[in-house]
Amino acid sequence: MRRSGMERTNLLLTTSEERLAMASVSIAPVQRQKKIQPLIVRITHWINAVAMFIMIGSGWRIFNDSPLFPFIFHPDITLGGDVQLSFEKWQDSGMGGALQWHFAGMWLLVLNGLVYFAYNFATGRFRMKLLPVTLTGLLGDIGDALRFKLAHDDLSVYNHVQKLLYIGVLTLGVLVVLSGLAIWKPVQLWWLTDLFYGFQGARWVHFFCMTGFVLFLIVHVALAVLVPRTIVSMITGNAPPAHAPKERE
Numbered sequence: 001m002r003r004s005g006m007e008r009t010n011l012l013l014t015t016s017e018e019r020l021a022m023a024s025v026s027i028a029p030v031q032r033q034k035k036i037q038p039l040i041v042r043i044t045h046w047i048n049a050v051a052m053f054i055m056i057g058s059g060w061r062i063f064n065d066s067p068l069f070p071f072i073f074h075p076d077i078t079l080g081g082d083v084q085l086s087f088e089k090w091q092d093s094g095m096g097g098a099l100q101w102h103f104a105g106m107w108l109l110v111l112n113g114l115v116y117f118a119y120n121f122a123t124g125r126f127r128m129k130l131l132p133v134t135l136t137g138l139l140g141d142i143g144d145a146l147r148f149k150l151a152h153d154d155l156s157v158y159n160h161v162q163k164l165l166y167i168g169v170l171t172l173g174v175l176v177v178l179s180g181l182a183i184w185k186p187v188q189l190w191w192l193t194d195l196f197y198g199f200q201g202a203r204w205v206h207f208f209c210m211t212g213f214v215l216f217l218i219v220h221v222a223l224a225v226l227v228p229r230t231i232v233s234m235i236t237g238n239a240p241p242a243h244a245p246k247e248r249e
């Protein structure tokens, strides 16, 4: 059967409209599922977790070589190679190995941190996700948490306690790198070392930043495990609904 030009155009239109309709049906569920964590944030977050593990583990072994306080970290929970072997070969407790871990981890931490900060500042994500933090908001969220009423339904919005913790740990991240640089190059970067009241002051700041990270990690991981959907969102970018609809019997 021969069709007129108009008919052919109509046919084409109908076909493309149909295609469009079909496409929107197939992409609709994907669109409805909100992206909670962008890919860059997820990648940098997990690289940071590995870098932190390296930095803290090797930092503890370096601390053991010349402790600031009257205690040392058990070598089994530190990073720097076998202590016995190191004594036999190099007559030290693994300080050399720990320093190599620490400097390798430092590059990972700093480069990864620069990507994370650049992305969050450039896109305005920091302002959107972490601000504002208000006293009333904080007190309200703490009250809700104590009454086990803190809402976790919308994972795309951080509560005020989370915001404060994240701002705090990001600030510690900047401080730990600056104090580390001051300890690493106290002669070349004398002005930076001076800002920390000298080499010893920078060591103190560096140590207390590490302590802050460890305390943050305990709370952070505990909260993530309490609301496992957040871990899914930090891996896949999306999260399953808080209350999945019950299947019909």
Ligand code: HEM
Pocket: 041, 045, 048, 049, 050, 052, 053, 129, 155, 166, 169, 170, 217, 220, 221, 224, 225, 230, 231, 232, 233, 234
């Ligand atoms: C090792 C040091 C770690 C640091 C410094 C850290 C820091 C952070 C920061 C700053 C955020 C907010 C990211 C943003 O939205 O821009 C975040 C989110 C998150 N982190 Fe970590 N993190 C660490 C390790 C971990 C570990 C080991 C876990 C594993 C359970 C974890 C689980 C999560 C989850 C699930 C979120 C998303 C929270 C939510 O959406 O409610 N983090 N982390």
